[in-house]
Amino acid sequence: MLLKIKKFLSSDDVSLKVNEKLTIEDEEFLKETRLDKNILLTGEILKIDDSLTFSGKIEYLVKAQCARCLEEFDKKIETKFSAGLVQNEDMESDEIQMLVTDGMIRMDEIVKQLIYLSMPMKSLCRDDCKGICPNCGVNLNEEICQCESRLTDPRFDKLKDLLK
Ligand SMILES: [Zn+2]
Ligand SMILES: [Zn+2]
Known part of the structure; x- marks a missing residue:
């Protein structure tokens, strides 16, 4: 899952729209999370002075089980993020960071993290x-x-007794 932004970085453009279909290859992760491997990444990368900010959203499908009727269904989940694009990771920083190497962002880890954070604990089919x-x-x-109609309610038992 590489997002290539080399052209944008060397251009005078201040904004890059992102609309990418990504595929998660990590079988273990897919099995554990019961995720559909296709995810959608959309958003915009902005150049402001010397810094780059990526505001975006990922959308994915997960097999969920309804907490009420126990049926399985596909649940679509969207989660937004805002991340700083950096050449070197700054461990001190509180913001989400994405590492840019050779004009590319490796999305794998960040996408997995966003998915873990956004997975619902409890779902209803509707x-x-x-x-x-x-x-x-x-x-x-x-x-x-x-x-x-058959379940007995103690209040009705009383009534039934009266009718006897
Ligand atoms: Zn249900
Ligand atoms: Zn029943």
């Missing part, structure tokens, strides 16, 4: 997911089960 019936285990998004 905001109004009805989940599964705690009684019969039916996915209530797909089926209506009969439990609710």
Whole structure:
């Protein structure tokens, strides 16, 4: 995952739009994170005086499991970042840094970090997911089960007793 910016660096341009499809090759990482290997990197690199700033966004798909109905689904995640482009890493700095070597940025590590930071802990397949019936285990998004009418509520037991 190399982002080539050599031409931009030697030009008088102050801005470079980035729109790149990147592929993560690290099989281990893909397996661990259940990520789709194709990610999209968009944004803009700005030259301000002597410094370079990259404001961008990565988008990726991850296989998630719904916390309510336990179905698996593809979740699209976007995460924004702002990074300083540097020739030498400054360990003292608080900002995210991307190392530029020979007019190229090696994106692998930074992209993985951004993914780790943005992975959701808990996902829902949709905001109004009805989940599964705690009684019969039916996915209530797909089926209506009969439990609710049968489930006994203590308040109704009293009523039933009265009707006897
Ligand atoms: Zn769900
Ligand atoms: Zn049920």
